[in-house]
Amino acid sequence: MARAAKMLLNVSAIRQDFPILQREIHGAPITYLDSAATSQKPKAVIDATADYYTRYNANVHRAIYELGEEATREYEGAREKVADFIHARSPNEVVFTKSTTESINLVAYGWGLKGRLRAGDEIVGTVMEHHSNHVPWHFVKDHKGAVLKYAGMDDDGRLRVEDYDELITKRTKVVTVTQCSNVLGTINPVKEIAKRAHEVGAICVVDGAQSVPHMSVDVQDLDCDFLAFSGHKMLGPTGIGILYGKSQVLEATEPLLGGGEMIREVHLGKSSWTDVPFRFEGGTPNIAGAIGLGVAVDYLKHLGMDAVRRHEIELNEYALERLPEVKGLKLFGPADAKARSGVFSFVMDAAHPHDIASILDTEGVCIRSGHHCAQPLMERLDVPATARASFYVYNDLKDVDRLVAALQRAREVFA
Amino acid sequence: MRDLRELYQETILDHSKKPRNFREMPNANRISVGNNPLCGDRLTLYVLLDADRVMDVSFIGQGCAISKASASMMTDAVRGKTPAEAQALFDRFHAMVTAGPGKGSTSSELGKLAAFRGVSEFPIRVKCATLPWHTLLAAMRGEPTTTTEA
Numbered sequence: 037m038a039r040a041a042k043m044l045l046n047v048s049a050i051r052q053d054f055p056i057l058q059r060e061i062h063g064a065p066i067t068y069l070d071s072a073a074t075s076q077k078p079k080a081v082i083d084a085t086a087d088y089y090t091r092y093n094a095n096v097h098r099a100i101y102e103l104g105e106e107a108t109r110e111y112e113g114a115r116e117k118v119a120d121f122i123h124a125r126s127p128n129e130v131v132f133t134k135s136t137t138e139s140i141n142l143v144a145y146g147w148g149l150k151g152r153l154r155a156g157d158e159i160v161g162t163v164m165e166h167h168s169n170h171v172p173w174h175f176v177k178d179h180k181g182a183v184l185k186y187a188g189m190d191d192d193g194r195l196r197v198e199d200y201d202e203l204i205t206k207r208t209k210v211v212t213v214t215q216c217s218n219v220l221g222t223i224n225p226v227k228e229i230a231k232r233a234h235e236v237g238a239i240c241v242v243d244g245a246q247s248v249p250h251m252s253v254d255v256q257d258l259d260c261d262f263l264a265f266s267g268h269k270m271l272g273p274t275g276i277g278i279l280y281g282k283s284q285v286l287e288a289t290e291p292l293l294g295g296g297e298m299i300r301e302v303h304l305g306k307s308s309w310t311d312v313p314f315r316f317e318g319g320t321p322n323i324a325g326a327i328g329l330g331v332a333v334d335y336l337k338h339l340g341m342d343a344v345r346r347h348e349i350e351l352n353e354y355a356l357e358r359l360p361e362v363k364g365l366k367l368f369g370p371a372d373a374k375a376r377s378g379v380f381s382f383v384m385d386a387a388h389p390h391d392i393a394s395i396l397d398t399e400g401v402c403i404r405s406g407h408h409c410a411q412p413l414m415e416r417l418d419v420p421a422t423a424r425a426s427f428y429v430y431n432d433l434k435d436v437d438r439l440v441a442a443l444q445r446a447r448e449v450f451a
Numbered sequence: 452m453r454d455l456r457e458l459y460q461e462t463i464l465d466h467s468k469k470p471r472n473f474r475e476m477p478n479a480n481r482i483s484v485g486n487n488p489l490c491g492d493r494l495t496l497y498v499l500l501d502a503d504r505v506m507d508v509s510f511i512g513q514g515c516a517i518s519k520a521s522a523s524m525m526t527d528a529v530r531g532k533t534p535a536e537a538q539a540l541f542d543r544f545h546a547m548v549t550a551g552p553g554k555g556s557t558s559s560e561l562g563k564l565a566a567f568r569g570v571s572e573f574p575i576r577v578k579c580a581t582l583p584w585h586t587l588l589a590a591m592r593g594e595p596t597t598t599t600e601a
Contacts, residue, residue, distance in 0.1 A: 390515035406490045421491030
């Protein structure tokens with residue numbers, strides 16, 4: 037029943053670049069629909085990390101010998117690639133961390149807890165955030181007495197931007213929001229929200245884990261103060277993340293990790309820090325991860341982020357058309373293909389998400405089930421858990437067909 | 452190779468769609484809430500213990516077919532037993548479901564519970580099958596909550 041569509045991206049060619057997609061799972065071709073959890077890696081990224089360890093492994097920024105020069109050049113080169121990818125003003129606005137989670141914690145601790153927040157200051161989040169953009173602010177509330185408030189959402193997954201009218205006051209210091217929900221696929225109007233934050237002198241902290249891999253993100257255009265995202269969700273290695281911060285905001289942030297590489301001088305009893313962004317990169321970094329991320333950025337740039345986005349919209353349209361064919365399936369999130377990313381959460385009358393995922397697994401279809409690190413959102417949706425399928429550059433319309441066929445089979449097992 | 456039918460046997464499907472003893476128990480003297488935070492399985496277990504025997508046992512909650520069927524079949528199996536006997540039964544059940552792929556075997560004392568033998572081929576679902584049991588044992592020890600992450 038697949039359309040004879042000519043997809044924007046040449047998915048069959050792309051799939052050849054991903055060794056893991058040549059696998060069979062339980063005798064069936066692999067249909068990987070869990071890129072929202074982690075993306076698969078092209079050979080170029082895998083080779084780049086192996087190449088680093090094979091040819092020029094050395095610690096960065098310190099060694100005088102040739103290996104050290106090469107490692108530093110590639111590591112800093114990756115930083116430049118990332119800065120360029122998100123249209124930062126300078127590579128010095130890009131901090132390498134371990135993950136989106138670490139990036140947000142850096143902001144909560146370094147700008148919030150150790151920095152300028154006072155008891156009674158307000159932090160405005162939303163009900164649809166990932167735990168990584170909830171829990172660090174709980175720390176700030178517990179230790180500093182900050183007040184936490186949350187923008188709500190409509191039943192179709194639209195963020196209630198009008199809630200900000202009441203929520204943002206002159207005591208608001210942080211407005212934090214996900215650019216794209218990892219459960220609903222909702223894409224939020226971050227530019228508008230950043231403006232609202234700046235009107236009262238608050239900073240805007242954006243969780244870009246699900247957006248940066250899937251669409252063109254321009255931090256100058258959005259004017260957000262911080263943007264956090266992960267390498268492993270955008271074809272890069274695990275263990276490498278990014279925190280983008282406007283220079284002046286980074287200057288006002290204290291480091292999370294104290295140690296080597298982030299200092300200027302150390303004496304017994306006191307030390308001084310070096311400049312941003314290096315101030316936030318204490319200890320030997322994930323050099324291979326950063327280099328791999330740089331190559332992932334190259335790969336995505338080669339595809340073109342506009343093409344990546346349009347490809348996903350095409351998949352969205354097809355999924356929104358086919359998924360409702362499954363009787364008893366309830367889909368969450370926006371009904372408009374252009375208002376969402378390729379993340380589809382759903383429940384079925386016939387079976388619990390856990391059981392759905394188990395049955396799909398036997399057909400080589402990889403989806404996720406559970407609360408997706410978004411328990412407050414599950415409460416708001418009034419479900420204990422959902423099943424979730426998510427698309428990326430190596431998925432095509434046939435994958436949607438396979439998903440739907442497997443879901444029909446799951447229905448039959450439990451009917 | 453793993454066959455779905457090994458996991459979703461007729462008995463298990465039947466118990467998950469029509470769970471036995473699926474009710475609250477106002478006169479329970481032992482209650483515990485079991486929770487698998489990884490996936491959203493959650494149940495409340497009620498026990499009426501009298502003279503060291505399970506006089507009545509029931510449960511409510513939401514969860515996957517495996518956890519619901521396991522709770523249902525467990526309540527049938529432990530009725531009339533002492534806490535020590537229930538523990539012994541769980542030990543045999545646990546050994547069966549954690550035997551690992553290809554190594555499953557059943558003991559005849561497990562009776563209908565042997566239907567869960569197939570769980571050993573799907574290690575990620577072991578916690579679904581054992582959650583009701585952990586909750587039962589916690590209830591009998593007088594602990595109000597338990598979690599599979601313990």
